[in-house]
Amino acid sequence: MSHTKKRPGPCEPRRFSQYTSVKTESRRRDMKQPLQVVVLALFTVGVGLPIAPPETWARQSAEATAQANRGVALLEQFRFMEAIEAFEAVVALEPNGAEGHINLGIAYFNERDFEKALASFEQARELDASSPYVHYNLGLVHKLQGETEQAVAAFTRVLKIDPVDSMTHYYLGTLYANLGRLEEAEATLRRTIELQPNNESAHFSLGNILIRQGRRDEGRAELLVFQDLKRNFAGEGTSAGLQYTELGKYAEAVEGVKDLLQPMTRERTTETSLRFVEATQGAGLSLPALEAYEALPERLDVSEYTLEWIRDRALPRLGTGLAFRDLDGDDDPDILFVRSGAPVFLRNTNGRFEAVAASGLPHEGHFVGVVVGDVDNDLDGDVYLTGAGPNALYLNDGSGHFTLSEDETVRGDDVSVSATFADIDHDGDLDLYVANYLSRQAPENVDVLILPDGLPGAPNRMYQNNGDGSFTEISSETGTDGGARRSLGAVFSDLDNDRDIDFVVVNDGSPVLAFSNDRVGTFTESSRVWGLETSSRMRGLDSADFDRDGSFDLFLTSEGAALNSLLRGPARSGFRPDVLSPGLLAAGAPGARYGASFIDADNDGDLDLLVVVNEAEALVAYYESTPNGYVRALSLQVVQTPVEGEGRALALADVDGDGDVDVVVATDLGELVYFRNDGGNEKGFLRIRARGLRSNRDGLGAKVEVKAGAVSTKREVRSSSGYFSQNELPLHFGLGDSPRADYVRFLWPGGVKQIEMELESGQTASIEELNRKGTSCPILYAWDGEKIRFVTDFLGGSAFGNLHARNKYNYPDTAETVKMEPFPLVARDGRFEMRWVNQLEEVLIYDRASLVVVDHPKELDVFPNERLMPGPPYPEDRLYAVAEMRAVARAVDHRGKDVTALIAEKDRLYPDGFELLEFKGYAEEHALTLDLGALEPGESYVLLLYGWVDYADSSSNLAASQAGVTLVTPYLEVGDAAGNFEMGLAQMGFPAGLPKTMLVDLSAIVTPEKNHVRIVTSMRLHWDQILVAKHVATDGDTLRVTELDAATADLRFTGYPAPFNPDGRSPSLYTYDQILETELFGAHEGYYTRYGDVRPLVAAIDDQYVITHHGDELRLTFEASELPELPDGWTRSFLAFADGFGKDMDLNSARPNRIEPLPFHDMTSYPYPEDESFPDSELHRRYNTRYVGPDGANPFAPRRKTRTSVQ
Secondary structure, eight states: OOOOOOOOOOOOOOOOOSOOOEEEEEOOSSOOOOOOOOOOOSSOOOTTSOOOOHHHHHHHHHHHHHHHHHHHHHHHTTOHHHHHHHHHHHHHHOTTOHHHHHHHHHHHHHTTOHHHHHHHHHHHHHHOTTOHHHHHHHHHHHHHTTOHHHHHHHHHHHHHHOTTOHHHHHHHHHHHHHTTOHHHHHHHHHHHHHHOTTBHHHHHHHHHHHHHTTOHHHHHHHHHHHHHHHHHSTTTSBOOOSSTTSSOGGGSOOOTHHHHHHHHHHHHHHTSOOEEEEOTTTTTOOOOOOOOOOOOOSEEEGGGOOHHHIIIIISGGGOOOEEEEOOSSSSSOEEEEEETTEEEEEEEETTEEEEOSOSSSOSSSOEEEEEEEOTTSSSSOEEEEEESSOOEEEEEOSSSOEEEOSOOGGGOSSEEEEEEEEOTTSSSSOEEEEEEEEOSSOOTTOSEEETTTTSOOBOOEEEEEOSSSOEEEOHHHHTOSOSSBOEEEEEEEOTTSSSSOEEEEEEBSSOOEEEEEOSSSOEEEOTTTTTOOOOSBEEEEEEEOTTOSSSOEEEEEEOTTOOOEEEEOOGGGOOEEOOSOHHHHTOSOTTOOOOEEEEOTTSSSOOEEEEEEEETTEEEEEEEEETTEEEEEEEEOOOSSOOSSOEEEEEEEOTTSSSSOEEEEEETTSOEEEEEEESGGGSEEEEEEEEOSSSOTTOTTOEEEEEETTEEEEEEOOSEEBTTEEOOSSEEEEEETOSEEEEEEEEOTTSOEEEEEEEESSEEEEEEOOOOOOOOOOEEEEEOSSSEEEEEEOOTTOBOSOEEETTEEOOOOOEEEEEOOSOOOOOBTTEEEEEEEOOSSEEEEEEEEEEEEEEEETTOEEEEOOOBOSSSSOOOSOEEEEEEEEEOSEEEETTSOBOGGGGTSOSSOOOOOSOBOSSTTEEEEEEEEEEOOOOOTTOOEEEEEEEEEEOOOHHHHHHHHHTTOOOOOOEEEEEOTTOOEEEEESOOOBOOSSSEEEEEEOTTTOOSSOOEEEEEEEEEEEEEEEEEEEEEOOOTTTOEEEEEEOSEEEEEEOOEEEEEOSSSOSSOEEEEEEEEOOOOOOOOBEEEOOSEEOGGGGBSSSSOOEEEOTTEEEEEEEEGGGSOOOOTTEEEEEEEEEEEEEEEOOTTSSSTTBOOSOOOTTOSSSSOOTTOOOOOOHHHHHHOOEEEOTTOOOTTOOOOSEEEOOO
16 A cells, blocks of 8 residues: 655644523613514505504514514524524514515525425515515526526516626526527626626636637636636635525525614604713713813924924824723723823722722823723733833733733834724734824924924834734734824724725824735735725724625714715725715814714614714714714713813713713813713613634624614724724624514624524623634544444645744645544445545545555554654655554653553543643643553564644644744653653654544664653643554565455535534544534635546546535445455454545635635645646546535535434
């Protein structure tokens, strides 16, 4: 048996729960009871039906809405059978509502029950023939059933209703092609591309149609565009698939009902008793005004430009920072406010504040801004102060006591006015972006400065969190310093909806800058491309999805004569000015508009706006969202505690814990003004505290959408916003008149999707990110004579594109031989059976599959020479025959603890006395010392180590490398009884994933005198059993090896064998007896192998692959009759051989969103250089035709929640 070996990469035995921990806590103190408000009916009452009483109508409508929302959430969880039940309840309650029948049909369609889907869509057509949803979905059903003419008619009807829907044009183009109407197909696909230039599927289809017409050069050009979109614009292209969310907007559930209720919702809002009461003194926030500052002169001699002048004259007019955060762990939002150059910590106790003198924060200085974030992931808020130097980072011990960080990097050497925390590189910790306003150095070759525009700006600073308490300045290499401008602040948000963090910087005296994340450690300035060419006098900035289109919009306040700006996203298609709110755009006294924030002040689910306007009759204006734009509804006046300064920063929190959002404003003279929200809690609310698990613990960057009845609101967890401000971290959602949130949808910054259902109103829900682990290993199952059973995982080294450190990726070890240790194979109907299941969030690629059968005397056992290595040299491809296996004499861990009993038997008990580091897969350096017992002279010995490894992944490797932490892969020392050790094997290797035996040859290392070995590593290695055995020399008389090619190889959808834990200890195992048929996984975009016979693809190692989606199973059988007769006294060992590759969806892995570029055995690296390419072939193209688009699930997979497997 000889197979080419490749280099290794990591693989993960992932264990995750389908459930998440939801901790709740009351936030209602003195809460008013919600008003009894009749809910508007969502669906039309049928003519001729008995008229129900109004209260019955309202109750049924509310129940129908709740069931509809439940169904939508279940669709997104791919729980289609349950979604069917929910939508059946909707149509029972509202039988004459077309939307309910449409959604029921969509659920049936995704369950692959096309007959019932068709019936639902036809019923919806009877009720509303003008709905594009009806005809679009009828077209999809007819298309998939091969009824091409009927599909054409249905999609043509859609275009009469919506002539610019690009996906309708796309499907029509493909249908015309199927009918041979190539000219119409070409024209329709060109229209698709005109409407949606990044539609990859349209370019691909058009290219093939042009080639069919004999226009090969034109066709190749389109296919090159297709390849370019896939290669250079990963995740940004649009493509068509066959699963929910990838079939077009009209194939997704109708949620537009909420728009019908918006006018009525807002009408009710105006009838509430919402008001903001100035209550500064009663809250303990009344502070005397500081001494007024002098206005800037028009001209300044450059010799007067000193640090003292900057502190006294240039900075005071800007105001200072204001932040809400629970700093002492009592769940009340405390205040940090910079006053007189020093931070003031104001502790909140039941809505009243008191200054904390002994917090460890400085009492004096020259600070301007403040921001709070959990930089060390210990679940408390750390404080970063900016100013006229130096800046300072203070670490919180959890009780509100702070210690100055020893890291000097983040102290800076410019004049900084604000900062923002964000996980810029998606590695699970918070990085820092600092807005610098001025240079400390006067400009050269200038005698006089014309103010304010002549003031010298300074580049901004981006600091990478190294995960060890230190930071690295990376502004230049990331392209984010912005040049020498006078920057005021930045807001981080996924502005282009591509799952990574972008940001916008507001500058004084120059337009805003917008930075798009390139996902390779750099950013591209994109303000012109995104349509953000603003005035040069902008001040405050906030971001929210105020128009509920799924994209984040922007609001900017301005100085002087310039107007405020309300811009509708998404950034990718260019921000568009909103022209419906002229009063908002002109709000405020010229020259005095600063802080601003989106707010749901009345808990109706609409995002209204607060703006610091500094007018004679109002410090702050409240603008309500209406169908006709933002309309000024309230003026927030200072009544009880007159202030002398102008308003600057504005921050939001539920200060008194009564279920509505209150407001605090800071002035430029060091005063605070508190506006208590009275009446905003007449409707329900839900507060969401997002707790990252693999993402940063603050959850910054998480998108959270709450759906409650007809109310739908989407927010994003972030730190700084507005102007020098930071709002309270738990996100506040108004629920309107609903008693609960029907669902809460999360998209975590690490890419994990999550839905929590039916959270009751009036609480703070602490939601922890699901534990989804993301590296690649297929799972091996086989027939034991009675049933299909779990064996282990395999292809542990096959992962490609895994990041070891920034810009350093692994090279895969593609071949592995796996011993069937738990049980021998038994033939069924003359054939041995194996099943290779892709059941995790990955793409798995198989190039070769065979069964190796070894016949040998019963007194021997056989093991492959398999173990993962971090680099060459790699283990020789061979088999070892061993005899006289026995336990080691003694085992001691690195702390001197005797652990002999823990490694004597396979009992899932392991030596685990080592501490885990914060980086996944990393531990403290630890050792295991083994006394091998007496060794006979002249004999060769091997170690048989049965265990498993909890791997690191790309994101944890990146975080560890930034922290300067190096993973110590196992090495083996050899020594004597006296404790004298020396290096034996510099690289010992480690087991590849889930429990299995790895062999270490000690023949050239140990002697009867040197019979002790020590294994040293910092990996999370868990040894269950360690044996020592004699290595027996073999020949044809002692070992007989037969390698069987597959008799059949069938690719099919199976689902996800359920994890189980027999004893509560790690790792989880899997049972083929119960199959989960859905998982909340993402999917790599690209071409997978079509289902059916794939035997030619696994016959040889030839780069002609079976490419599998999660949920796919490669079912293999092997002819037992091809084996020779077994001699008396002999037994048989079975080993599976596989060659292939695997790829995960970790955002820091190479090309994590798509399959291509495909790996191949002769590549020099991955990603490989442009002068290398995958060796494409006709066989490869013929089999790999199952296309899955971005975020697509498995096409043609049956959809039920669970089932008992048919074995």
